[in-house]
Amino acid sequence: MSPHIMTDPHPHAAPPHPAQTPEKPVWTLEGDSSAPRLVLRGSWSVQDGGMAPFPPDGLAQAQSHGTLTFDSQGVSGWDSAFIAFLWDVKQAASHAGLQFDPHGLPASAQRLLALLPDAPAPNKAADRKKPPLLERVGEKSLNVLNETGTVTELALETAQGACKTLTGKSGMRLKDLATDIWNAGPSALLIVGVVNFLVGAILAFVGLVELRRFAAEIYVANLVGIACAREISAIMTAIVMAGRTGGAYAARISTMLGNEEIDALQVFGIPVSSYILLPSILSLGLMMPLLYIYGTLIAIFGGFVVSVSMMDISPLGYLNTTFEGVSLTEFVFGFVKSFFFASFIALAACRVGLRAGRSAADVGIAATRAVVIGIVGVIAMDAIFAVMATVLGI
Amino acid sequence: MNAADTIISVRDLGLSFGPKVIQQNVSFDLKRGSIFAVMGGSGCGKSTLLKSMIGLLRPTAGQILVGQEDYWAQNDKRRTEINHRFGVLFQSAALWSSMTVGENVALPMEMFTPLPPDVIRRLVELKLGFVGMEQAIDLMPSEISGGMRKRAGLARAIALDPDILFFDEPSAGLDPITSARLDDLILTLRDGLGATIVIVSHELPSLFAIADDGIFLDAKTHTPIARGAPRDLRDHCTIPEVMAFMNRQAEISPTDETKG
Numbered sequence: 001m002s003p004h005i006m007t008d009p010h011p012h013a014a015p016p017h018p019a020q021t022p023e024k025p026v027w028t029l030e031g032d033s034s035a036p037r038l039v040l041r042g043s044w045s046v047q048d049g050g051m052a053p054f055p056p057d058g059l060a061q062a063q064s065h066g067t068l069t070f071d072s073q074g075v076s077g078w079d080s081a082f083i084a085f086l087w088d089v090k091q092a093a094s095h096a097g098l099q100f101d102p103h104g105l106p107a108s109a110q111r112l113l114a115l116l117p118d119a120p121a122p123n124k125a126a127d128r129k130k131p132p133l134l135e136r137v138g139e140k141s142l143n144v145l146n147e148t149g150t151v152t153e154l155a156l157e158t159a160q161g162a163c164k165t166l167t168g169k170s171g172m173r174l175k176d177l178a179t180d181i182w183n184a185g186p187s188a189l190l191i192v193g194v195v196n197f198l199v200g201a202i203l204a205f206v207g208l209v210e211l212r213r214f215a216a217e218i219y220v221a222n223l224v225g226i227a228c229a230r231e232i233s234a235i236m237t238a239i240v241m242a243g244r245t246g247g248a249y250a251a252r253i254s255t256m257l258g259n260e261e262i263d264a265l266q267v268f269g270i271p272v273s274s275y276i277l278l279p280s281i282l283s284l285g286l287m288m289p290l291l292y293i294y295g296t297l298i299a300i301f302g303g304f305v306v307s308v309s310m311m312d313i314s315p316l317g318y319l320n321t322t323f324e325g326v327s328l329t330e331f332v333f334g335f336v337k338s339f340f341f342a343s344f345i346a347l348a349a350c351r352v353g354l355r356a357g358r359s360a361a362d363v364g365i366a367a368t369r370a371v372v373i374g375i376v377g378v379i380a381m382d383a384i385f386a387v388m389a390t391v392l393g394i
Numbered sequence: 395m396n397a398a399d400t401i402i403s404v405r406d407l408g409l410s411f412g413p414k415v416i417q418q419n420v421s422f423d424l425k426r427g428s429i430f431a432v433m434g435g436s437g438c439g440k441s442t443l444l445k446s447m448i449g450l451l452r453p454t455a456g457q458i459l460v461g462q463e464d465y466w467a468q469n470d471k472r473r474t475e476i477n478h479r480f481g482v483l484f485q486s487a488a489l490w491s492s493m494t495v496g497e498n499v500a501l502p503m504e505m506f507t508p509l510p511p512d513v514i515r516r517l518v519e520l521k522l523g524f525v526g527m528e529q530a531i532d533l534m535p536s537e538i539s540g541g542m543r544k545r546a547g548l549a550r551a552i553a554l555d556p557d558i559l560f561f562d563e564p565s566a567g568l569d570p571i572t573s574a575r576l577d578d579l580i581l582t583l584r585d586g587l588g589a590t591i592v593i594v595s596h597e598l599p600s601l602f603a604i605a606d607d608g609i610f611l612d613a614k615t616h617t618p619i620a621r622g623a624p625r626d627l628r629d630h631c632t633i634p635e636v637m638a639f640m641n642r643q644a645e646i647s648p649t650d651e652t653k654g
Binding site: 046047051053079080083084087107108109111112115116117120121357358359360361362 | 491492507509513516517519520521523524525526528529531534535536555579582583585586587588
């Protein structure tokens with residue numbers, strides 16, 4: 001049988017002083033076909049590039065029922081690469097029906113080799129097939145229906161809890177509510193203020209440029225006032241809060257899930273709805289309409305600053321026009337919308353958190369999903385409100 | 395014992411969080427090829443000592459010599475290089491949850507070796523094969539049990555063929571059979587890979603079975619109060635705290651799985 005050299009086609013050309021540089025790993029198959037012997041030499045380590053495969057049919061010429069023995073006296077050093085090679089040899093030997101006699105190997109290598117199974121696991125990643133289209137559509141539809149039911153149930157439970165709060169029997173801790181109210185309200189004042197101020201200023205700027213052509217600059221006050229009170233402040237506030245508070249709720253609840261905190265609540269029989277959901281939803285539901293009012297006033301102020309500084313509009317005139325142009329119904333409409341937006345954001349975020357997985361990656365997915373659902377949902381709800389308002393003539 | 399046998403040498407180490415002293419005057423030598431146990435009751439600073447040895451927490455006094463180098467006197471880059479000689483199995487395995495088990499083991503090799511992907515794949519199969527986890531290569535950490543996660547964490551710890559393996563509570567949360575099998579595995583890997591092992595544990599049966607050297611930290615005096623192999627301490631030590639610790643297990647038999 002001819003010798004196999006795996007890394008160097010001319011073994012005799014190897015450097016004469018192997019002690020200086022690591023010797024290349026070399027293997028040769030000796031002996032006759034009934035008792036093949038694998039002679040191993042050199043340094044078999046991953047770092048020295050000694051990671052070479054043994055051909056699966058490398059022992060094909062050997063007779064079955066023979067015994068494969070080893071001579072590893074020439075091996076100067078080895079690590080995982082050596083074991084990986086021997087594992088290949090072992091598989092090839094069992095494939096060729098040879099007995100595998102590891103006694104010629106270093107003792108510790110024998111022990112490691114004994115830990116390994118006969119063959120590596122087959123690559124299963126390719127086996128996963130997509131189910132047919134109809135099945136997927138059906139499954140999605142059922143999931144959507146199921147989810148709608150669950151969210152409705154949660155909403156009703158929370159509403160029930162909120163009613164019980166009035167009689168003081170909800171089981172909610174007032175301390176949690178106070179913390180949540182602080183997080184959803186006062187600590188959001190700055191960012192809500194900044195966003196609304198800039199939006200009001202931008203609206204005024206665009207309006208001024210257009211309205212100047214008709215010498216109707218003073219109506220900028222109406223434009224900014226009505227747009228912000230009716231739509232924009234409510235939506236901007238909701239988007240900011242969906243990103244800020246909704247994401248935080250989802251992340252907090254899914255982390256609690258991962259730490260088995262939700263399980264602990266369930267075992268004690270403390271309802272998740274009153275302990276976690278109620279303070280979260282209630283605090284956002286209470287705070288966001290107030291933030292909306294604050295945001296609208298700031299937006300009007302933003303428009304005022306731009307108009308007064310850029311145009312020849314008197315401050316008093318601007319304020320007068322605003323008070324005359326913007327009726328109270330606009331504020332009521334925006335206020336009611338804000339309450340619904342807040343309830344939706346909080347409910348969706350809590351639901352997303354509760355159904356998240358238990359790992360760190362799942363927390364990130366839950367937070368992302370809560371923000372996306374919150375923002376898209378708020379805008380969709382606003383469209384519905386707009387249609388309803390037109391029909392009802394508000 | 396000569397100096398060449400010492401792989402890590404800890405000199406008068408002091409550990410504290412602000413004014414709160416955790417341990418002081420900790421000194422010991424880690425001999426090449428030994429299995430060194432860090433023992434002590436809950437809250438005595440075992441895990442803190444481990445953290446300072448693997449570069450997660452800077453000690454407030456003393457030195458840790460890895461080979462001839464003062465570990466904490468090196469810059470971050472050099473410390474990271476030294477860390478490549480370390481493999482760490484964390485208490486909860488700390489597998490990265492967004493990757494499959496196979497990717498978890500592969501990541502250190504992809505980051506720190508120039509090996510091509512197919513070679514890395516073979517090495518990953520090999521390391522998972524050592525711990526009997528080759529079937530789980532394409533599973534996510536959330537899909538496998540706690541004992542399997544521990545073994546996968548062990549496969550990741552040996553990914554770069556480290557000289558020194560650190561185990562934080564390797565058998566915490568495992569049943570006695572799985573725990574005994576893990577002990578065997580640790581011994582086999584020590585012999586096979588020629589690694590030195592540091593174990594933080596108070597799982598007495600497994601310490602008696604595998605550890606051949608150790609240190610006993612006391613929570614009250616904040617100093618080490620005994621040195622030696624756990625079985626010798628059990629049989630010969632006369633210090634009351636150590637006797638209480640070692641013999642509690644002889645009187646009340648089942649395992650104690652609280653975390654220190």
